Amino acid sequence: MIVSVKKSVPKGEITAPASKSYTHRAVLIASLGKNEVNLSHPLLSADTKSTMEACRLFGANVEEKTDPETGETIIVVKGFDGKPKKPEKTIDVGNSGTTLRLMTALAGVVDGEVVLTGDESIQKRPNTPLLKTLNEMGAEAYSINGNDCAPLVVKGKIKPGSVSIDGGMSSQFISALLLSCPLLEGDSKISIYNDLKSKPYVDITLEVAKKAGVNIEEYFKRELIQEGIEEDYRVSEVHVLIYSIPGNQKYDLGVYNHGNYAIPGDFSSASYLLTAATLIPGAEIMMNGLFPSAQGDSAIVEILEKAGADISWDKEKGIIRVSNKDGRRLKGIVWDAGKTPDLVPTLAVLGAFSDGEMKITNAEHVRFKETDRLKAMTEELTKIGAVIEETADGLIISGEKSKGQMKGAAVHGWDDHRIVMSLFIAGMMIGDMTIDTIESVKISYPTFFEEMKKIGAVFEK
Known part of the structure; x- marks a missing residue:
């Protein structure tokens, strides 16, 4: 699909x-x-x-x-x-x-x-x-x-x-x-x-x-x-x-x-919506059910804070609020992905739409997931005009050089749920994007498209 x-x-x-x-x-x-x-x-x-x-x-x-x-x-x-x-x-x-x-x-x-x-x-x-x-x-x-x-x-x-x-x-x-x-x-x-x-x-x-x-x-x-x-x-x-x-x-x-x-709420799945709300001007999201746990991907809150996002986490109530009311652009950071491999596709999109340079390191094990996610994100973000370099163990994304030149394109989801959902965020940013193999979201977030529609995402399957 x-x-x-x-x-x-x-x-x-x-x-x-x-x-x-x-x-x-x-x-x-x-x-x-x-x-x-x-x-x-x-x-x-x-x-x-x-x-x-x-x-x-x-x-x-x-x-x-x-x-x-x-x-x-x-x-x-x-x-x-x-x-x-x-x-x-x-x-x-x-x-x-x-x-x-x-x-x-x-x-x-x-x-x-x-x-x-x-x-x-x-x-x-x-x-x-x-x-x-x-x-x-x-x-x-x-x-x-x-x-x-x-x-x-x-x-x-x-x-x-x-x-x-x-x-x-x-x-x-x-x-x-x-x-x-x-x-x-x-x-x-x-x-x-x-x-x-x-x-x-x-x-x-x-x-x-x-x-x-x-x-x-x-x-x-x-x-x-x-x-x-x-x-x-x-x-x-x-x-x-x-x-x-x-x-x-x-x-x-x-x-x-x-x-x-x-079962606790999932920070890996939450990362897509939280990242979208920090990147897109005028966005404002409140997510429930995200309490502290052993999940490494709860680091998405720290990452977005370091990048300059307007984000807050009420750990007792399990609520994260994030917005971009003033249309700010985030800044690229250096992130060691050794403990957070599932965040790498999301961070690649974050870097493409931020100022400066996003450098993802210690991520060689990401090549052994559903697909080689370093290769996949490099190829697909390049299609929309992002300036991205694949290294042996990570990615270097220049949001500064990508600024103003990205536009919609037909991209491949690699039959990988995390690739598809990350590229969906990019599509919300620039529009006119088609993504294939979207049925793969059933692997980890079967209600992804229904939830995105609830918060105002515009798309057709």
Whole structure:
């Protein structure tokens, strides 16, 4: 499908969609327990439904029901008490990388062979560190096509022990192991030598696991590493991130708040509307449901503040107000995206319409998302006249040089929800823009277009 976007001025009040990251983890962690759990305010998107179906295949009872008091849809989970069964068919995760990684590690706890696959995009996303670690832990884990991408086969069972894993590609591998290791019969230790990218997502995993009564200790250790041979060597000190995980633990999210767990609002999805309201002259938005949490993308508030936006956050009420009544242009900043990879497409658009230069660094892992987002944003923003340079690990966008020369064009959404929604903001700024593959928004924000229409966006699908 294609959307044609006109110049628009967003105004009004809107509630942030639920967090995709929290919904994934809450569904799985509730499934790992025994008692019934009600998940309120969940995100019911293509990705989270993939996790729901995968948990059903492992033996959990996962249902969508209507809350009799609020009329809202909730997810009710009755888990398999830490004893996942062998799925009777292949697990198809669709487009969800999170589902694939979480379920691949859980498959290592199952006695028997588990096969996992996904769509065309998933079959291009590598899982090398996770497969390597599962094999080191005693499972037989491999890619059918021999490229470390889905379809994957896992033949358990993994055994407790000490392993190291590369944290530079995706935090999802770490989260997957952290959730499965407490089920093992002995203690485990996971050491991460390279910088752990997207660590806030691991923090979300630990937060929800702790609410389910699971103990995982995180600490840093200094180690001396010798490189080279004979006289030609050097010794360097590194800080190793270590997770210590006791075995034989029981998950029970039912003990938290009498079995009622509310999913927080999603800052990744909120970033598009907040950014649009800071860029577009005359815009004024109030967003509800955005309380402090472990989400790294809550940094969008800090980023917009640094860029000079008129923005305020009432953390107690979970309300963010942002406006551009005086038609101000923001200023470019330097931003390390190591912990906030999902904000990169949004920040690229922010930079294109700001003064000065926006420099996004430490974002090489963004190349391994639904698509290579550094390449995608460079190509599409160039089409509308933005001056943008793709580097090995980031982007440099000159809003100063782009000023006055950007105009609408037909751009490609790369079948990537975050690319589509970011380009939609650009379309609201300059008008006369068409974006294809817009159905991809169902991955994380299925009501995106309905919500945009409510606040005054002008477009046709």
